[in-house]
Amino acid sequence: MKRQLKMESDTDSTESFASPSSFARLGKCEVCDYENAKYTCPKCEVKTCCIKCLNIHKKELNCDGIRDRTKFIPLKKMTKMDFMSDYYFLEECTRFVEDRKTDKIKRYTRYNKTLPPHLFKLRNAALERKTTIRFLLPNFTRHTSNTTYYDWSKKVIYWRVEWIFVNANSSKYVDERCCEDIKLHELLDKYFNVENHEEVPMKKSLEVYQSRGVGNVKILLKAEGIKRCRKRYYELDCKKTLRENLAGKILVEYPIVHICYDAVAEEYDVIDSDEDVIAESKKYQQTLDELYPSKHASAERLKAKEGTKSEADADEKRRKRAERKKRQAEREKQPKNLLFTEDKSDDDTSSDSEASNETEEEVELSSTKA
Secondary structure, eight states, X not given: OHHHHHHHHHHHHHHHHHSGGGGGGGOBOTTTSSSBOXXXXXXXXXXXXXXXXXXXXHHHHTOOOOOOTTOOOOGGGOOHHHHHHHHXXXXXXXXXXXHHHHOTXXXXXXXXXXXXXXXHHHHHHHHHTTOEEXXXXXXXHHHHTOOOEEETTTTEEEEEEEEEETTTTTEEEEEEEEETTSBHHHHTHHHHOSSOOSOOTTGGGGHHHHHHOGGGSEEEEEOOSSTTGGGEEEEOOTTSBHHHHHTTOEEESSOEEEEEOHHHHTTSEEEOOHHHHHXXXXXXXXXXXXXXXXXXXXXXXXXXXXXXXXXXXXXXXXXXXXXXXXXXXXXXHSOOOOTTHHHHHHHHHHHHHHHHHHHHHHHHHHHHHO
């Protein structure tokens, strides 16, 4: 009997523990509003009763259920767990910064002015040919894939050239080392000439270009370093060398050349010459002056203020010099104080006599030594 009573009491206690009254402190489920809530979302603090309601609340509110560690909590409501989470969050931030400092690839956040010797020589050689090269950061793929180099013994630049055939589904071909003294039609001969036996992958896709020939095609160089350069191109002459075509141009790592038909070339914004770029920049500056005359006037005012300040400073200096001269003249005109003239004369005579005595003693010593 005692054992039966104990078992009944245990079952009653378990039922009371698992009863829904234990979850009454969270209130009703905010999704179904039928059963008592059992869970609270750590991010949006929505009370739910089961997994179905939890998934419904995630879909409706676009909630991922991850607590926001940067959420503002007033000091009165903060607990030990909140303080510890903030402490661990700051430690993670310091670790992240230290990892970026030690990582050689991710520490480059600006242009590295100290170039390696081979790139420094290449840039100077290109400047002698009136071509400016701009190098990207070391972790850029365009920089790592660049194989352009300067042969110091031959004094020749071998360019990496990227050919894009627009009318052949924008197929791309790359020549790793193109000599600058070779003409463009010779460089493109292996793509346009069927009798050329050089290996070109997917050469059949260029049959349309092979039927037209190099002379009936537009060769456009991607423009860099000018306004609206994303959609602008320079037209190249196939009868000139690569060196002559790149003169006066700005390149980022290596040249990118687009080859297309004459009809398709009309869709491109082609720059005829460098003079057009200069004229466009002047027009752009004129439009800015017309649209924003206040800025131009403010600049002129600043210049005028600087000029007035310099004149005022010069006037002050002149006034101070005149005051100093007046003071010196007044001091000279004032009568001298003759109260202690006799003492001063006695002192002067005594000092002269001492000096004469010293000189006589020095002469005697020098004569004795001799």
